[in-house]
Amino acid sequence: MTVFAMAPDGVRIALHELGDPDGSPVLLIHGFSSNAQRNWIDTRWGDALAAEGLRGIAMDLRGHGDSDRPSVGYTVPHFLDDVDAVLEQLALPEAPGAIGYSMGARLLWRHAGTRQHAFRALVLGGLPAGDPFQRFDVDLAHRALRSEAEPGEMESFVVELAGIFPEHDPATLVTLAGEVSHTLFDPELAPPSAPTLLMTGDKDRRASDTRELLPLLVDGRFEEIPGRNHVNAPVSGTFRRAASRYLAEHLRG
Structure with missing residues (x-):
């Protein structure tokens, strides 16, 4: 339950x-x-x-x-x-x-x-x-998700992970990664x-x-x-x- x-x-x-x-x-x-x-x-x-x-x-x-x-x-x-x-x-x-x-x-x-x-x-x-998100460009990742841009290495990794399970919304997870990246892990x-x-x-x-x-x-x-x-x-x-x-x-x- x-x-x-x-x-x-x-x-x-x-x-x-x-x-x-x-x-x-x-x-x-x-x-x-x-x-x-x-x-x-x-x-x-x-x-x-x-x-x-x-x-x-x-x-x-x-x-x-x-x-x-x-x-x-x-x-x-x-x-x-x-x-x-x-x-x-x-x-x-x-x-x-x-x-x-x-x-x-x-x-x-x-x-x-x-x-x-x-x-x-x-x-x-x-x-x-x-922090793996320190080189993450959230705008580029969103454009890549819509097939409007070529992602960099980190953006490609996040976009790939965001779409791996059908129960999740990839755009939400890309937004999440972008917001988390504002406070890098130290x-x-x-x-x-x-x-x-x-x-x-x-x-x-x-x-x-x-x-x-x-x-x-x-x-x-x-x-x-x-x-x-x-x-x-x-x-x-x-x-x-x-x-x-x-x-x-x-x-x-």
Whole structure:
């Protein structure tokens, strides 16, 4: 059953349950152009979480999945407010763990870094040390989406991802990427203090510099996901099991 949290601007954020319903809670946040169903549910993360006694709560980012898709309102502060709204809706007795992938990992880094007691432990997958949207031209991407211009490398990547799943609106996702790019990811501004496991595919060219984030963490660890790139890492059994095991170790007791 899908339930909704209400963001401060009235946007509904869809929440999906997986794993052990009586387990320790873990918030899951997918990447750009994905959604909870594609990133976590269809890829059997529920089995891995349940095996470690964890209850997964997967949110659809605004503009994705079953969440609302406003015409504007995709700045970084909007996404941070959405996580706050989800945590308020859940009203958990203690801080949960969290797993994020790619854009979801950047969001969790920012959220946990500015709200140091929001999460007890983090697993961040496919997280680059820089911001992939820093060279993104949103107007060019919109023209490319309408076949009116030849996109650059970053615009081509975003347009391709925006159209990968039929349940999404590509123009909305291009707008989203443009608004997010107004606040570039700077991991040095406010690193998380919670124990954090970083995981990246050993064939991931988009996040090949993840290890550079380790010195910023008080309690950080890095593990490679063998044989995976940025797109297919979330379906890795190694990723599922290592992430679930790490969070179970930090959420027990």
